[in-house]
Amino acid sequence: MGKQVNNLANTFLLKTHLKQCIAILLIALSFTLQAQDIEFENGKTYTIGGVSVSGNTSFNEQTVIAYSGLRKGTEIKIPGEDIANAIKKLWSSKLFSDIEVYLKNIEGNEAFLEIRLSDLPQLIDVKVTGVKKSKVEGIITENKLKKGVKVTENLITTTKNFLKKKYKKKGFYNTKVNINTLEVKDTLDKARVNMVVAIDKGEKVKIKDIIFEGDSALKEKVLRKAMKSTKKINRLRILKRSKFIDSAYQADLASVVDKYAENGYRDARIISESIIVNDDKTISIRIKLEEGDLYKFGDISFIGNTVYTDEQLDRYIRIKKGETYNGVMLQKRIQDNTKPDGDDIANLYQNNGYLFSSINPVEVSAEDNVIDLEIRISEGKPAYFNNVSVVGNDKTNDHVIYRELRTRPGQLYSKADVVRTVRELGQLGFFDAQEISPNFNNPNPNEGTIDMEFSVKETGSSQIELQGGYGGGGFIGTLGLSFNNFSMKDIFNKDAYKPIPMGDGQKLALRLQASRFFQTYSFSFSEPWLGGKRPVQFSVSLSHTKQFLFNRFNGRADRSRSFNITGITLGLAKRLTVPDNFFTLSQALSYQVYDLNNYNTGLFTFGDGSSKNLSYTLGLTRNNTRIDPIFPTGGSNFSITAKLSPPWSLFDGADYEALINERNENQDILNDATQPDANRTAANDRISEIDQERFNWLEFYKVNFKADWYTELTKNLVLRPSIEFGFLGAYNNDRGVIPFERFFVGGDGLGNFALDGRQVVQLRGYPNQSLSTQDGGSIYNKFSLELRYPVTLKASAKIYALGFLEGGNSYNSFRDFDPFNIKRSAGLGVRIFMPAFGLLGIDFGHGFDPIPGQTGKSGWQTHFIIGQQF
Template structure:
């Protein structure tokens, strides 16, 4: 029997309505059935289910949403059909849903689900906002061209936009979101977001009642974001932000609590409109009685005695009952009682200060402590490391599985990982708290170090100007070198460079072609042997600097240099044509070799390290008129010992910690046993044999060199982007075993940017002093100094501390001096300067910087300019 049924709309609102069909049999003819609705529904076997195809939707998923199964019996109309319609509506993806019966054959019904998808967005326009505001809203709303738009999405967008402008002080902003059919595409709409910000709402006056006028003034300052229009608040925002206003009401009550008004409450508050852009705020307070502490008792403490806890609490009998301070000293401050327990392994402790007695205006406190057991580290995980070998990272950890939990050990590990210069220190510090996961059930703590690899390798290219023209410099530094993989295959390489062991390999070339060449190669292994943090270093260097021949100095252009070039009356480019004057038989050559051994110490603490270094430099001079020795060879063999302490938390922008260095370098005291009369050797510079005697006098250089350096870093706030105060104190002395054999080498060249030109690098150590010419503070009479001092205060502020590019600005006060006579050393006799600058850390380049400084002593005693306005450039070094 074939029965045809007109499409029946099954409304969810009529779940009890039934469908029956009078059936008539006509050969090969289908008739429209009679349709009747009754209270009692008819039961049918679902013979088939058809769901409309929709572009962009999975058809099988659309069918499954209905919950209807072919072959099962359903009442039509009935709750099953109603629920199927409801399920489609709950998806919030359709603008129209209906179910009809295509046909009924015997006791089988064939249903059809009709769906119309919510329209998709063709374009979104914003009216009434600035470009920056539009960009902010686009990020927050998440509406995109091509995505569906639903009523819920429209309502959510309005709420987000209102909240956004509330935060900006536009409390009365209105939002209208309109949709217009896109005539160029099916089921597409054009969305227009029209925003009327209206006037920004500012606070006119704040009226506080229930307290004295003096207290009201102080309470207004307790409000962090709600400020009235006064001269004192000239630089503060006066916008009225409802959410911040709610927080500020709590701040007012907390301030009263801090003053001892334990029962203080805000009885009522109101905000009254003054005009379209201003409101007045009214707060009515009830202070209640002022309370004082009568007694403080401790219960449950066994690890630390009461005297220690009282000293940390910093509250005693007779003090005002300051609930805010009590909370801070119990659990919030870094040095609070709770952190004393937490930092020493008592992770699951609980401290509860309870008021046990209130008599008049006096309160007895009982601080109840549940110490719990000490937790131990369980799993120590490392994530994000794709740069160095796992064992290279783990050997730097001070947190081992099974060790007692210690925040000091975690902080020490974070510092050690940051100082590896292989990972983003900012990302590590900001994500560290999330990596600490206590397990109260097992009494353990799992910890994860979230590492973000960064490139520590550097490529250095620079061009400068020297006495003989342009000087070029090129260098490369690999900070993750692996000498063990140098000849191995299949290990981690970047190009042809073996990587992974955290070793440092550096090569540098500096030259201007003919007149000057310098080469250096260095290697450092911070864990020599791989089992202990014992450092091994080796470096090799060679340089040659040549001179011009005699005809250059006899040339009229040279003799008339002032007239031709400095006075501005003449010009002759032949002066700079050095090619014709090159003399390979006039030179100074240096050959240097250094071997160093270092060890990390455990005492006084594990921030200390000790380094011993053996250094040899051979100076080879021939017809070199710029030095006290013109011909011959000099040898400088010395041993340097250094005690260092570094507790900084970041290599580029430290916020806390210090850097300390105490060092001494000394040569053997040859003059004590070689039997030479140095008082009379080379005493007469007019002597025919003077140069020969000078070479004999300094064939083996002798000296003892002492140095002290200290830098401290103090964050001025607790924020990630906190301004930091850096202080510096630095002294250096170059001593002699024999006063008639003072070393002409290793003296100090003081002043300027701290980057010596190659003309002086062979004999001096360059010390920067901003605001002054390079080398201008080099002793009393322009000679190299045998003593120096330098002090500085520097305020730093970070602009960008994300990823591999970091930037901070700075302002500084600096002072220093230098002396040729060590006995005249006076660290408080300073040449002062002040200025500001910027530092950038760039991947593959390293640190770049520029400072402007003003030296307040403009001229020296000879009338030469040494100070005034100066620009200094910094490349991979720190003043």
């Protein structure tokens, strides 16, 4: 027996690897036993005299022995299944890279075994190449490549397959993944490795061709058009790329089937689809179809309806017998899941309390390819709101939210009211409009009750404007504070300053802007619910501006010559219920004093004196834009305003016809170079006196109209057409149109430091205010078309890109007015809205027409947008 111990050639060896089968193990076992000159042809039973563990392993010996099942004192058969099963159990732990079982010694009927192990290496560090740094952590997490994990062949293979599939779905059809491990020496002689995951995404694969087989009823052109996001290469197409995206492709396959269903082929299906990789690294897609037969609508009957008659429901279905069967259209007219406010039967019931209703179309006959339908309706009980709550508002007080809710406890359920409430909360500007969620809790069909919970996420509603720049001949500094969720009642409560009193939905704004040539101070405050019971908004604003005349000789501001405007405006705006509750009627009373101190310019014919402006503004708006005021995806916004002054000329007793005649006579003297200087000076002084009398109290009427529409062409791609019109008129033609309140068209639309009450109209692609005369126009019109697409709509920053076409102009009178004589432009831009800073943006516009007084087209212009919404 000692010979057997010392002779390694007679050692019994069982060795296996992960990919070796048990049969090979048994053959090896039988072979080595025969080498010991022991007759084990049919196996022999032994008692295990002892088991030892050796090799490169960190596991406790007793733990390994216990897990293997090879315990001292138990009987085993050699060769037999006991040792094979022990090896299988150890492999199944996925902790070892190598397992060997040796028969060390046989003493009588006792067998002594040795288990030699090599632990699987542990992962120390992972390096991922070929992707952005921001994506690395996600890849490590998704594939569970954390420090300390055991590195197996399965882990490596699984990681490779996952990454290839991941990028294939994103259009990188030729992604290659290579994973290498590098052994790291350890002082404890433990197996440890570093891993390098090299990803080569390659280029997104393009689609060379899309081939349909089995199509005869519909043309390939129609089927390709139905595939909205999967397009073959076409150099003339701009908006839709030809890159392959697996998720979009799968959705487009369903769209192909839907297109058949829309055209009467309800049994159409895709038998097979395959992707062929071409030699030029493009792919071709082959889709095999089975169209089936053409079906038509037969009789459509309603079952179970008691609230609405068949005739009323027919008005929503709008399908006549004999029409080509269109399953997609039928479903949309029963319940359009793409439109929460769709004109369908489900919304008819849900908007009138029947939350628990269900409508199911059932085909009762398809004889001769004519489909008879029963629309089976289970109306259920009318539902009433039980508890209505809002969660997530940490800063905004409950009453500010609850007064906007269209859903009240005890009120009959209406889906339209739920949708409208989400819109109203989004329009407040205090919450992330994308995160407002209506949650239905505790529905009770038996009692007809439902609990309603609106979940909101607050965003920063205060803004700070602190900037400096060069413009208007010098440095301009601006400090602005805007608090859009202010609480005036807590202004003397020191505990409410966190950092300011907030939560009552009021708006408070302070602004200071100054340079060498002008100073502007303004204050405004608004309360959206005056008295707290009705949606009547009260607002007040105060402003004071001062502009100094530019000294052309030294380039400095002449502070002895100034033009000041001081004004106050009080306003009320009330939400209406007719014609519908999207209308708002607004009224404002304003008073301004224009004070000129030796301030002679081309705009004013009197340099000393003052003008006073007392005016009343009446406005009617209708705004039903959807949810997010920063990025509306639907609805419209119309407004018409009239600003009127009292007709002072009716009762001031002045003869303006005589004054105009006298003014014209003096103007002739002023224009006559042969007149003595004394006569011309006297004529100029008299013109100033006449104009001071004409404009002592400003007399005018001003009408503005603006309309915007928002249409979502595809997911988040929004088209915004817009039209604008403005007219400034005079009651008394002899008195004439006032030199204030005029329209200045062109540029970024920012008023900058203009102090004459002018209305600045944006028209990108042209320099600021370049499309109006020096004195401004009394009429303007503008047409705009924008295409918008969001980059992100997160609460921290909303970013969207846009393209635009614009046209507009200003005119001095109706004699000059030509709505088709417009200055055209086109361009691209981007908008960024951050709660703390408001709306920022940049536009690159190309003007196709010349600026008045020039011959060449305007060309490219860059415009910066600050704090305005377009």
